[in-house]
Amino acid sequence: MTNFKTEFIGIWTLLKKELLRFWRVVFQTVAAPVITAVLYLLIFSHVLANHVKVYDNVEYTAFLIPGLIMMSLLQNAFANSSSSLIQSKVMGNIVFILLTPITYLQFFLAFLIASIVRGIFVGACIYLFALLYVDLPMLHPWIIFGFAIIGGALLGTFGIIAGIWAHRFDQMAAFQNFVIMPLSFLSGVFYSIHSLPPFWQKVSQLNPFFYMIDGFRYGFFGQSDVPPLLSLSIVTFFFVVLASITLGMLKSGYKLRS
Amino acid sequence: MKKAIVFKSVKKNFGKLEALKGIDLTIEEGEFFGLLGPNGAGKSTLINILAGLTKPSSGSIKVMGYDVTQDYQYARRSLGIVPQELVFDPFFNVREMLRFQAGYFGKGQENDDWIDEVIEELDLKDKANTNMRMLSGGMKRRALIAQALVHKPPVIVLDEPTAGVDVELRKRLWQFIKKLNQKGHTIVLTTHYLEEAETLCSRIAMMDHGKIVALDKTKNLLKRFSAKNLNLRLDLKGKKIPISIQKFMQNLDYHSISFLIEEIAEVEFIISELKKTKIKILDMELTNSDLENVFLKLTGSKK
Numbered sequence: 001m002t003n004f005k006t007e008f009i010g011i012w013t014l015l016k017k018e019l020l021r022f023w024r025v026v027f028q029t030v031a032a033p034v035i036t037a038v039l040y041l042l043i044f045s046h047v048l049a050n051h052v053k054v055y056d057n058v059e060y061t062a063f064l065i066p067g068l069i070m071m072s073l074l075q076n077a078f079a080n081s082s083s084s085l086i087q088s089k090v091m092g093n094i095v096f097i098l099l100t101p102i103t104y105l106q107f108f109l110a111f112l113i114a115s116i117v118r119g120i121f122v123g124a125c126i127y128l129f130a131l132l133y134v135d136l137p138m139l140h141p142w143i144i145f146g147f148a149i150i151g152g153a154l155l156g157t158f159g160i161i162a163g164i165w166a167h168r169f170d171q172m173a174a175f176q177n178f179v180i181m182p183l184s185f186l187s188g189v190f191y192s193i194h195s196l197p198p199f200w201q202k203v204s205q206l207n208p209f210f211y212m213i214d215g216f217r218y219g220f221f222g223q224s225d226v227p228p229l230l231s232l233s234i235v236t237f238f239f240v241v242l243a244s245i246t247l248g249m250l251k252s253g254y255k256l257r258s
Numbered sequence: 259m260k261k262a263i264v265f266k267s268v269k270k271n272f273g274k275l276e277a278l279k280g281i282d283l284t285i286e287e288g289e290f291f292g293l294l295g296p297n298g299a300g301k302s303t304l305i306n307i308l309a310g311l312t313k314p315s316s317g318s319i320k321v322m323g324y325d326v327t328q329d330y331q332y333a334r335r336s337l338g339i340v341p342q343e344l345v346f347d348p349f350f351n352v353r354e355m356l357r358f359q360a361g362y363f364g365k366g367q368e369n370d371d372w373i374d375e376v377i378e379e380l381d382l383k384d385k386a387n388t389n390m391r392m393l394s395g396g397m398k399r400r401a402l403i404a405q406a407l408v409h410k411p412p413v414i415v416l417d418e419p420t421a422g423v424d425v426e427l428r429k430r431l432w433q434f435i436k437k438l439n440q441k442g443h444t445i446v447l448t449t450h451y452l453e454e455a456e457t458l459c460s461r462i463a464m465m466d467h468g469k470i471v472a473l474d475k476t477k478n479l480l481k482r483f484s485a486k487n488l489n490l491r492l493d494l495k496g497k498k499i500p501i502s503i504q505k506f507m508q509n510l511d512y513h514s515i516s517f518l519i520e521e522i523a524e525v526e527f528i529i530s531e532l533k534k535t536k537i538k539i540l541d542m543e544l545t546n547s548d549l550e551n552v553f554l555k556l557t558g559s560k561k
Contacts, residue, residue: 005364005366006363006364006365007364009361009364009365009366010361010362010363010364012361013357013358013361013362014358014361014362016358016361017350017358020349020350020354021349024349024350025349088347091345091346091347091348092341092343092345093345093346093347095311095341095345096345096347096355096358096359096362096405097362098309098310098311099309099310099311099334099337099339100334100359100362100363101330101331101332101334101335101362101363101364102362103331253313257310257311257312257313258272258306258311258312258313
């Protein structure tokens with residue numbers, strides 16, 4: 001009765017539903033973050049281009065773009081899974097999934113992949129816009145792709161945790177405003193951490209967003225604040241920890257099944 | 259006959275509250291089964307445990323032989339649940355929702371003909387491409403029933419399917435559910451409408467305070483509690499009903515008083531007591547008991 005085909009159709013359907021969900025409101029889920037990132041790019045590059053020196057042979061505008069792409073990718077990966085879950089819980093339609101034979105692992109993978117897809121899609125749109133503005137090399141495309149995947153996965157997973165935990169929209173907004181926003185703005189999107197005082201450099205090194213952005217940026221310029229392999233290891237470690245917590249929550253039915 | 263659902267010593271505690279106090283119940287395949295009870299009786303908790311939305315504190319539940327915890331994938335494939343609340347996903351239209359729901363159960367495009375059939379049967383054809391949030395309450399209710407049927411489950415549970423539904427739609431839903439039962443589906447219906455259970459269900463369990471207080475065929479229940487209603491229209495003229503017969507009273511309104519009686523001797527007693535107090539009887543009617551009376555007797559509740 002249960003075989004590979006039925007299992008695959010189950011997860012594929014949930015993934016398709018999650019992808020269609022954000023596509024139905026593409027202005028809100030894709031166009032809005034792309035425009036926000038482009039505005040950051042225009043304003044910061046205009047104001048800081050002649051004042052901030054980061055890497056040799058890399059102009060500030062070019063330096064800024066990978067950070068903005070990764071920041072938007074991470075924020076949107078988080079927003080996708082978290083908003084879908086909180087809406088389903090508040091509307092009550094989460095039961096349509098809970099009543100089915102979808103396993104906790106399938107549930108996790110479908111929400112995770114949808115988050116990665118939305119994050120990368122938003123990031124790719126920002127990249128295409130940026131190409132109109134500045135010449136951007138891609139020295140290590142696989143490193144760029146690898147960090148995009150693991151970054152999207154980490155924040156998609158964090159979004160699932162937030163979506164399961166929160167039961168009101170204001171709790172979700174608190175997650176966005178007090179956790180995601182500070183971590184993304186204090187991660188070196190707009191500067192190299194070497195330009196910070198030693199204490200704040202140490203603080204930045206506790207922020208997983210810093211490693212995602214730094215490693216992602218390495219893929220473009222071949223230069224970074226910390227070795228990319230170290231960044232990848234740290235980000236993967238955070239992903240494994242969060243994924244284990246999420247799978248534990250889903251398996252036990254925490255806040256989903258009473 | 260195969261057993262569709264088996265509850266074995268199912269208990270559920272929410273903190274100190276004992277919502278279910280050890281439910282033992284077997285529903286046979288092909289049955290049209292009614293689960294009745296007042297609010298807080300434990301019906302929804304029992305249904306939620308069956309559906310896997312709530313975990314039992316102890317006991318076991320099987321659907322078509324599959325344990326709802328150990329073999330939950332098989333158990334859920336055998337089960338179609340129509341939730342009580344009018345929940346929907348505002349991003350999609352009716353047909354999309356049905357396809358997604360079928361897909362979660364591993365049904366692909368080969369199932370589209372059945373989806374069309376369900377849409378047709380539930381009169382949703384004109385609304386198949388309409389967004390769920392644009393549907394009326396009645397249409398949303400039909401879409402919910404359709405969602406429970408898309409994977410062709412042998413057991414269908416309808417949790418108060420006609421709550422808040424107009425009389426015409428209620429009758430049409432009854433016909434549709436009857437048809438499903440005739441096709442071989444096991445139906446479990448929870449309802450507040452006793453008339454609904456009396457009309458549709460071949461067997462009934464009545465729940466109160468987390469326990470089953472009666473379980474029998476509908477006709478046997480009615481026979482077992484063969485009380486009758488003595489409806490009297492009285493000319494009270496400011497007099498009070500004698501205390502000695504007040505215990506029989508069911509309803510009192512301006513025009514008539516209904517007394518619940520179990521033996522004909524009680525009719526004589528009521529009439530003689532009224533005569534003693536010189537209350538004139540203007541009209542009298544003796545009617546058979548219905549499930550409502552049975553329910554009131556079993557639970558001791560007032561309407």
